[in-house]
Amino acid sequence: MQTLGLAVEHYVILAGVIFTLGSIGFLVRRNVLVQLMCIELMLNSVNLLLVAFNRVYPANMAGQIFAFFIIAVAAAEAAVGLAIVLAFYRLKGTVMSDEGDSLKL
């Protein structure tokens, strides 16, 4: 019955799969909105990992504090990123990241 218990490895695998899905989505998708959502997926998986390791070392709350700050930074990032998406849409008339080549010579 000991093998039925939950271990950190399960959380590590789950977080790794979610992170991989997010990174593949960020690389493959061309819609800037969906790319931002994939960034949120990656941040969420890292949060899950931090809280899981905090559960293993319960002496202090460092993991949860880190996850808390990551959530705050992710909220700020989402606000600024979506503002940039709106400005980009006003400039180009589309939200496809392929069109963002204004700095190309």
Added chain:
Amino acid sequence: MNLVGNVFFAVMAVLSLLGAVGTVSARNPIRSAVGLLLTIVGIAGLFLRLNAQFMGAIQLIVYAGAVVVLFVFVVMLLGPDASKVPSGPPKGWAARAFAGVLMAFFALGAGFLVFRARENLWLFTPVSPQHGSVELVGRELFTKALVPFELTTALLIVAVVGAIAVARAHGDQKAKAKPERLAPQKLFHGPLHPRDAGHPLVKERA
């Protein structure tokens, strides 16, 4: 208890994985947002399973309550242009696919190494019921992590101001320009004052 907890973990893990797959694969950005919401709710449930009640609540409030709503608002602002798919193959699709495969390879390798790192699985040991409570996290947050916590307020203020500055329409130059002053005769076709009734301003030529 163990069985119930394991079933809960499995349900939440499947929920978050389904949400992640939906986020990546959905054609419509609004469906991607719903997939992201599903993942966030699943991860909040996993936080609860890890005795992190405070983090679960914060996850639901900030992510499901603010970030996803922000995404949905932007999708609404962009309208049908948000899901317009351009014709033709994407630029650099080979490099993108290669990078994706490389990422998946590294992640799977990392998971394999994690499983090989120890002889047995690293099982969770019971912790005090106070672990992850608002009281304990708050005490830690306001003693050891006070300076970063206060700096977070500055970060959020700068982010809000920056978001407004970036997203604001730059057509305000036109709005600020003073309208051309028209002569009263052109503005009003009728008399300016009741006492002028019957006496038109512009005298008709005889």
